[in-house]
Amino acid sequence: MTGHPSVAIGVEDGVVVAGISGEIDLSNATEITDALLDGVPNEALGLVIDLSEVSYLDSAGVRMLAELDHRLGWRAQVLRVVAPEASRSRRVLEIAGLERVLSIDFTVEAARTSVHDGSDGD
Amino acid sequence: MPRVDRDDIVAIVVLGVLYYIAARLGLRLAIVEDNITPLWPPTGLALVAFLRYGRRLWPGVAIAAFLVNLPITNLPVAVLTAAGNTLAPIAAAWLLERAGFRQQIDRVRDVVALVGLGALLSMAISATIGTAALLLSSRLALDGFWGAWTVWWAGDAMGILVVAPFLLCVLTWNQVEPRLGLRRLPEALVMLSLLLSASVFALWNTGQLLFLLPPLVGWIAWRFQLRGAAPAVLLVSTVATWAVSRKVGWFADLSLTEQMLTLQLFNATIAFTAFFLSALVSERTQARERLQRAADDLEGRVRQRTSQLVEANEHLGRQITERREAETKLRASEHELAEAQELARLGRWEWDLESGTVTWSDDLYRIHGYEPGAFPMTFDKAVELVPEEDRRRIERNLATAFATRGRELPHIEYRIVRPDGELRTLLGRARMFFDEAGSPVRMLGVVQDITERVDYDRQHLIAETLQRALLPEDLPTVDGLALAARYLPAEVGFKAGGDWYDVIPLAGGRVGLVIGDVAGHGLEAASVMGQLRMAVRAYALEGHQPADIVEHADAVLRVVASDEIATMTYAEVHPASGAVRIVGAGHPPPIAIDADGARYLDLPKQPPIGVAAGWAYEEVVVDIAPGAKIVLYTDGLIDRRDIALEEGLERLLAAADIDPGRPVETVCRDLISELAPSEAADDIALLAMERLRVRDEAFRFRMAAEPAELARMRRALGGWLRGIGVEVEDANDLVLACAEACSNAVRHAYGPGAGTVDIEARRDDGAVEVVVRDFGHWRERRGQDGGRGLALIEALAPSMRIERTERGTVVTMRRTLRGPVSV
Numbered sequence: 001m002t003g004h005p006s007v008a009i010g011v012e013d014g015v016v017v018a019g020i021s022g023e024i025d026l027s028n029a030t031e032i033t034d035a036l037l038d039g040v041p042n043e044a045l046g047l048v049i050d051l052s053e054v055s056y057l058d059s060a061g062v063r064m065l066a067e068l069d070h071r072l073g074w075r076a077q078v079l080r081v082v083a084p085e086a087s088r089s090r091r092v093l094e095i096a097g098l099e100r101v102l103s104i105d106f107t108v109e110a111a112r113t114s115v116h117d118g119s120d121g122d
Numbered sequence: 123m124p125r126v127d128r129d130d131i132v133a134i135v136v137l138g139v140l141y142y143i144a145a146r147l148g149l150r151l152a153i154v155e156d157n158i159t160p161l162w163p164p165t166g167l168a169l170v171a172f173l174r175y176g177r178r179l180w181p182g183v184a185i186a187a188f189l190v191n192l193p194i195t196n197l198p199v200a201v202l203t204a205a206g207n208t209l210a211p212i213a214a215a216w217l218l219e220r221a222g223f224r225q226q227i228d229r230v231r232d233v234v235a236l237v238g239l240g241a242l243l244s245m246a247i248s249a250t251i252g253t254a255a256l257l258l259s260s261r262l263a264l265d266g267f268w269g270a271w272t273v274w275w276a277g278d279a280m281g282i283l284v285v286a287p288f289l290l291c292v293l294t295w296n297q298v299e300p301r302l303g304l305r306r307l308p309e310a311l312v313m314l315s316l317l318l319s320a321s322v323f324a325l326w327n328t329g330q331l332l333f334l335l336p337p338l339v340g341w342i343a344w345r346f347q348l349r350g351a352a353p354a355v356l357l358v359s360t361v362a363t364w365a366v367s368r369k370v371g372w373f374a375d376l377s378l379t380e381q382m383l384t385l386q387l388f389n390a391t392i393a394f395t396a397f398f399l400s401a402l403v404s405e406r407t408q409a410r411e412r413l414q415r416a417a418d419d420l421e422g423r424v425r426q427r428t429s430q431l432v433e434a435n436e437h438l439g440r441q442i443t444e445r446r447e448a449e450t451k452l453r454a455s456e457h458e459l460a461e462a463q464e465l466a467r468l469g470r471w472e473w474d475l476e477s478g479t480v481t482w483s484d485d486l487y488r489i490h491g492y493e494p495g496a497f498p499m500t501f502d503k504a505v506e507l508v509p510e511e512d513r514r515r516i517e518r519n520l521a522t523a524f525a526t527r528g529r530e531l532p533h534i535e536y537r538i539v540r541p542d543g544e545l546r547t548l549l550g551r552a553r554m555f556f557d558e559a560g561s562p563v564r565m566l567g568v569v570q571d572i573t574e575r576v577d578y579d580r581q582h583l584i585a586e587t588l589q590r591a592l593l594p595e596d597l598p599t600v601d602g603l604a605l606a607a608r609y610l611p612a613e614v615g616f617k618a619g620g621d622w623y624d625v626i627p628l629a630g631g632r633v634g635l636v637i638g639d640v641a642g643h644g645l646e647a648a649s650v651m652g653q654l655r656m657a658v659r660a661y662a663l664e665g666h667q668p669a670d671i672v673e674h675a676d677a678v679l680r681v682v683a684s685d686e687i688a689t690m691t692y693a694e695v696h697p698a699s700g701a702v703r704i705v706g707a708g709h710p711p712p713i714a715i716d717a718d719g720a721r722y723l724d725l726p727k728q729p730p731i732g733v734a735a736g737w738a739y740e741e742v743v744v745d746i747a748p749g750a751k752i753v754l755y756t757d758g759l760i761d762r763r764d765i766a767l768e769e770g771l772e773r774l775l776a777a778a779d780i781d782p783g784r785p786v787e788t789v790c791r792d793l794i795s796e797l798a799p800s801e802a803a804d805d806i807a808l809l810a811m812e813r814l815r816v817r818d819e820a821f822r823f824r825m826a827a828e829p830a831e832l833a834r835m836r837r838a839l840g841g842w843l844r845g846i847g848v849e850v851e852d853a854n855d856l857v858l859a860c861a862e863a864c865s866n867a868v869r870h871a872y873g874p875g876a877g878t879v880d881i882e883a884r885r886d887d888g889a890v891e892v893v894v895r896d897f898g899h900w901r902e903r904r905g906q907d908g909g910r911g912l913a914l915i916e917a918l919a920p921s922m923r924i925e926r927t928e929r930g931t932v933v934t935m936r937r938t939l940r941g942p943v944s945v
Binding site: 056 | 917
């Protein structure tokens with residue numbers, strides 16, 4: 001059982017969906033951040049990060065999400081995070097107080113819809 | 123508004139008159155003007171009246187106070203003063219009632235309440251109203267206000283302090299224990315006279331002599347409590363106040379202010395000392411009486427319990443005797459098979475219902491204790507031999523048979539009395555025959571003597587019940603040990619009773635294991651067993667050494683049953699170290715089971731207890747590893763008629779050797795099912811223990827200060843937490859908190875070169891403590907992390923501590939476990 005995470009990136013309707021699986025910590029957070037930033041083209045409406053398959057997330061992961069939010073934000077791109085209710089990642093986001101900062105959805109579908117709605121609204 | 127009846131009016135008038143008299147007396151003691159006195163007795167009177175008879179008597183006080191004041195002031199001042207004089211004792215009575223004041227003043231808190239609430243606090247009311255009235259009527263200048271107020275307040279307070287206790291003492295005279303007999307009257311009179319002389323002498327000579335009085339008052343208070351203190355205080359205060367007001371004695375040389383101050387201080391000191399001392403003594407006396415009562419009660423209970431025990435013992439003795447007789451009788455016919463015996467005691471009878479003749483077989487005569495054909499038989503004659511209550515059952519049985527025309531009568535167990543008076547128990551079976559018309563014509567019956575069988579069943583049941591009652595119902599829980607035990611009573615013969623086992627938790631986590639077998643069986647062996655078990659228990663709990671315990675048991679056995687012997691093994695186990703100290707006394711050797719299999723422990727051959735007086739028993743110390751077991755048993759498990767003893771021991775060892783990893787519960791179950799004979803002729807007791815592996819060792823982990831090491835650390839800690847049974851939620855949070863602390867160390871503690879981080883975790887009660895230690899130099903954070911890591915740790919393990927020293931940083935996190943923790 002390796003802790004090495006994998007990042008699967010797909011684009012649909014201008015929304016980039018990145019499914020991460022495995023563990024996110026200090027050893028790989030930078031790596032993942034780079035992979036995600038590389039995966040978001042300039043014309044994308046936004047990024048959905050799916051944490052459903054993440055088995056471990058700590059403050060390094062939290063920092064990563066905050067940084068992504070920040071960097072996408074000033075490019076007017078939307079970041080939405082998928083963390084199912086009662087999942088381990090969701091608990092960490094709650095404790096770290098990111099629930100109020102980030103936009104969090106329960107499912108990828110919901111997140112994708114929100115990205116579209118957000119851009120329509122603009 | 124409460125109804126005011128005639129009795130109340132009488133009481134109000136009486137109170138008014140008394141108040142008026144007391145006030146007139148009080149005014150004779152005035153030293154300033156005509157109406158300010160250092161001692162104002164009516165206040166005490168009013169307070170006592172309100173306390174004892176209710177505050178509704180207030181009009182008596184109000185009117186009397188008005189009448190007292192009117193001649194010496196004018197109308198408004200008299201009205202106001204009377205109001206103050208009424209309100210103050212009302213307030214005092216109310217406050218004291220609220221404070222739970224006892225009128226016997228026999229507790230220190232009563233004294234404190236009387237002084238604080240009754241005197242000092244409440245009397246501020248009358249002093250304030252009274253002085254204000256004087257001021258308003260211009261009888262007093264403004265700058266004289268506080269002086270007058272103080273004097274007024276002190277006078278009223280002294281009235282409470284000096285007069286109220288005396289009146290309460292008189293009124294509660296008969297409610298106080300112990301009663302004062304006339305015998306002590308001379309002593310009281312002598313002391314009071316002495317006090318009076320001393321007071322007069324001191325007041326008329328020099329002030330220093332006043333110091334003579336407190337010890338005297340204290341002495342009286344100590345001897346007579348309130349009933350001495352109250353009169354003494356009243357006496358001394360009255361004399362002193364009178365002396366001051368008459369300007370006699372050395373007081374006369376002082377200025378007015380000095381007079382007042384000295385007098386008030388003197389009176390207050392005397393009163394407080396006397397009442398405080400008397401309450402203290404009362405309290406102590408009461409406490410002693412309570413203690414005495416408790417002791418008497420205890421003694422009574424011990425006496426009662428002892429007599430119950432004696433009774434129980436006698437009962438047991440009677441049962442033992444009965445059983446012995448039954449056993450002797452059974453032995454007499456031991457050679458006969460039980461069935462043959464019962465067949466031999468089978469009698470037949472026939473009852474011709476038409477002629478009324480009854481015919482008995484020869485055996486039936488013998489069963490009843492007569493020569494065959496000793497007399498002609500009839501139904502009435504036959505039932506004459508049956509005790510009254512059993513006869514009624516037989517008759518009811520017959521009546522039912524006749525009424526229902528049943529062919530088969532229900533079996534009936536009944537007793538008969540033989541000519542020599544011996545009771546026998548019989549089992550009767552009968553059948554009825556009818557003619558063609560359906561009328562009963564004849565009955566045939568068979569009777570069996572079942573006395574021995576009934577006795578046997580009863581005795582066996584008693585012995586077994588007793589045995590079970592004397593053995594521990596549940597084994598105690600002992601940290602570090604798993605325990606299991608079995609007791610199987612003998613199934614045939616009179617052999618139940620005598621085997622025992624016990625588990626005794628001792629100080630320091632140690633535990634005493636006992637197995638034993640009192641020779642002989644039945645009730646007597648069971649009762650000896652019970653006493654031995656308790657003796658061993660008592661000596662073990664007293665902290666005796668294993669060999670001493672066996673020697674004491676030997677001595678006890680000689681006392682409780684001088685002709686009995688018993689075998690036993692005592693083992694004292696220290697689960698933490700695995701040390702076992704064993705003493706064997708003629709008992710089959712214990713079995714030790716460890717990873718290598720089962721073996722008998724080689725103990726020195728020592729005699730059973732009750733055999734060799736003064737034998738110095740020796741102990742053997744063995745060390746057992748975690749996971750090893752010791753099995754103690756009694757000889758019922760190995761001793762069988764059909765095999766030799768050696769063979770029994772070999773079989774037991776082979777059965778114990780089968781699977782060394784079995785838990786003790788399974789060991790017991792398997793040994794019993796493998797070895798216990800189907801019809802056990804002897805009791806079997808079995809006690810097995812396992813020294814549990816200590817799984818709950820502290821977690822220690824060292825990692826290189828590199829991010830890649832974090833995952834390894836998380837897995838190791840998570841595994842340890844699961845291993846000690848921490849619930850998933852708690853474990854996840856603890857791992858996260860620890861990882862955050864480690865990440866911080868990785869990021870901040872060291873330069874790019876090598877460094878290490880040590881992690882230690884241990885369970886502590888219902889909490890887990892994790893300590894993360896690095897050996898670098900802390901420096902301010904590189905880059906921005908917004909303190910997210912620390913915030914997370916604090917949320918997950920609220921009692922976090924960070925210590926930064928020259929040699930590194932230590933983060934200690936502690937989390938109380940929420941979930942149930944299984945061990």
